[in-house]
Amino acid sequence: MxxxxxxxxxxxxxxxxxxxxxxxxxxxxxxxxxxxxxxxxxxxxxxxxxxxxxxxxxNLLARSMITGRTHTLGAIVADIQNPFFAGVTRGITDAARAAGYQVLLANTDEDVAAERAAVKMLRDKHVDGLIVAPAATTETGHLAAAHAAGCPVVLLDRQAPGLPADSVTVDNHGAAQDAVRRLLAAGHRRIALVSLLGSAPSADAGAERAAAATPLPTDPVSTGLERIEGYRAALREAGLSDTDTYLRTGTFHREDPADLTADLLALPEPPTAVFATDSMIALGVLSATRDHGLRVPDDLSLVTFDDTDWARAVRPRVSVVAQPVQELGARAVHSLITRIEGTTRPPEHTVLDTEFIDRESIAPPPGA
Amino acid sequence: MxxxxxxxxxxxxxxxxxxxxxxxxxxxxxxxxxxxxxxxxxxxxxxxxxxxxxxxxxNLLARSMITGRTHTLGAIVADIQNPFFAGVTRGITDAARAAGYQVLLANTDEDVAAERAAVKMLRDKHVDGLIVAPAATTETGHLAAAHAAGCPVVLLDRQAPGLPADSVTVDNHGAAQDAVRRLLAAGHRRIALVSLLGSAPSADAGAERAAAATPLPTDPVSTGLERIEGYRAALREAGLSDTDTYLRTGTFHREDPADLTADLLALPEPPTAVFATDSMIALGVLSATRDHGLRVPDDLSLVTFDDTDWARAVRPRVSVVAQPVQELGARAVHSLITRIEGTTRPPEHTVLDTEFIDRESIAPPPGA
DNA sequence: CGCGCATGTGGGAACGTTCTCAATCGCGGG
DNA sequence: CCCGCGATTGAGAACGTTCCCACATGCGCG
The missing domain is CATH 1.10.260.40 (lambda repressor-like DNA-binding domains)
Incomplete structure (x- = not known):
């Protein structure tokens, strides 16, 4: 030796x-x-x-001490088990790795406190930048602080008005409007929207059963709001002025989309079509519909955001608004990295195209 | 100021x-x-x-330089978009955060080279330990090296015989045997198994259409193998000695489970029941079944590993072998952390219980 | 009265790297 | 013959923390 x-x-x-x-x-x-x-x-x-x-x-730690760069990105999403975020995360990790970066992952469950804690931890570990699907549109002080302190932030899937950060989203308003238009074109007039948005106020204060139409959760997620506005716009466009009769929004972890749907179906004049704002809600709608003895699409038409693997495999195959999930993540990474590499430019808002995939879950309303 | x-x-x-x-x-x-x-x-x-x-x-970087500990774990899984791994990853990140650790995520797509690269990168970043769902059972030199160099490794979901590392798995053999027994009990005799395991040899060498029964992929994932053995055991137990007639295994990214199923259904004496080794395969089976004009469970019974959200929502609801996905991840984290904190003990193999959830996708075979 | 000990404090090294700076060498041109 | 310049090299600082050790106190006890 x-x-x-x-x-x-x-x-x-x-x-x-x-x-x-x-x-x-x-x-x-x-x-x-x-x-x-x-x-x-x-x-x-x-x-x-x-x-x-x-x-x-x-020793990359020692190198990072000197260079001030860790080649690590932080990704903060609501729930990795939601197929949308799983796809986005996949896109993030792949793009990051290709660019020589690693990804530190955090889940928030749509809880702002958890998001704040995650931001703190990730910053303490000196990530070079943050990709965040913010849990709230207004409580974004921690994100603004990070950004101001030189830890760039890219907003993913959701907007946060006051924040001068890049964002990568989808045209939620337009896509929702388009989807609802298709239901209208099939002859539907009683079209429901089922959504979950925002977290409960704080304690057990507030409406315990928020099933009644209008009262939206406090500080809802922008994405959900935009989809609701697109839905309303399509209805108004068709001469339906009362846009909230069949609008049902619950709060995460409080309301079950299936229950919301059950309420809807128990109405004297139940909806003949449902627009679900994401795949997990669609599952709830599907479940409630069938428990109620109704069939898709003969008794009830269904359209949902997010193209999941099961939407293609079940019968009827469900028609969806497909989001480019992986590309959403990849674009966020690229945006973030060019920002990290030092370019100072005004905030850039990337809007990717959705695709409506017409399958078998839309039919004319029962009576037609 | x-x-x-x-x-x-x-x-x-x-x-x-x-x-x-x-x-x-x-x-x-x-x-x-x-x-x-x-x-x-x-x-x-x-x-x-x-x-x-x-x-x-x-500055946690500086602290880590001194203490030699980063409070960061590396998680290496096949594909975060697979609901099983999404759930596992969720369990990992939650348990890690609760214990004061963060998680660096890497996907391998069942590719050993990618796994090796991930291990290298994560070790360079000085993760305190590694949670790995190894892409191969034999090519584990990089894992052994990490372990030997003081970077503990915990195997997740899969075994690797030569490796003296902790592991957290499920009784795949027993669970598969139990699931197939239930199909047998319903009267089935022609029971198929559809699975994807292992990656292709290397280049485009080897069988291009591996649909023919026996030739298993090189270096298959242990989990798949165990499930196959459980399936065979159940068949033999029932007096069916020819256990490979309806056995169809493909390689990741090469074969489509739907095609494998289509071949099966085109047989002169097609199977009356299918056992799918994971949820994504079940989706392929479902798709092919319906494309073939057959209905579940009247024409074909179905059982699959992994309880996903859609399995509960579609009709018929599909009967599944549910794995405790989040706990699988959580246990791996705990195992890893106690190992990190310095305990030297012989490798510990945790085996968690699965639960068979009987729903509506099993019926007697058509002729019965 | 002096010794030992516990408590509080500060100086310096160490972790492993990158970076700045000055020093040395060889060599061609003025 | 000497100057200057480029190429090559090494010494030392720096990054921000933790750790080891030495040093002062103060107090009880022999």
């Missing part, structure tokens, strides 16, 4: 070790390994060989 | 800043903040106030 006895076997090799082995100084070794400055071909090769021999791996 | 002018405004406060502000030394400030050693109540309070005033946040 000719290995240097000053390195106690177990300890991984460091730059000084490599330098000693190669017979050069730390500086030269560092230069050779990081490939900058000028190093003689001879020294470069000796260092390379020494590093190889000792199995040298750079 | 009375803030210390030696700190150029933008720069975040450090321990020296706090110490200066509190009129003590770095050491005392550090002790007061980290709450160790002995500090007078007076000094402690002054430091606390100074830290508060300056908005001091510890």
């Amino acid at each position: 000719t290995t240097n006895r000053s390195r106690p076997a177990g300890r991984p090799a460091t730059i000084p070790d490599v330098a000693r082995e190669a017979g050069v100084s730390r500086s030269t070794a560092s230069r050779a390994l990081a490939d900058y400055g000028s190093v003689s071909p001879d020294a470069r090769e000796r260092v390379r060989a020494a590093a190889e021999k000792l199995g040298y791996r750079p | 009375t803030t210390n002018r030696s700190r150029p405004a933008g720069r975040p406060a450090t321990i020296p800043d706090v110490a200066r502000e509190a009129g003590v030394s770095r050491s005392t400030a550090s002790r007061a903040l980290a709450d160790y050693g002995s500090v007078s109540p007076d000094a402690r309070e002054r430091v606390r106030a100074a830290a508060e005033k300056l908005g001091y946040r510890p």
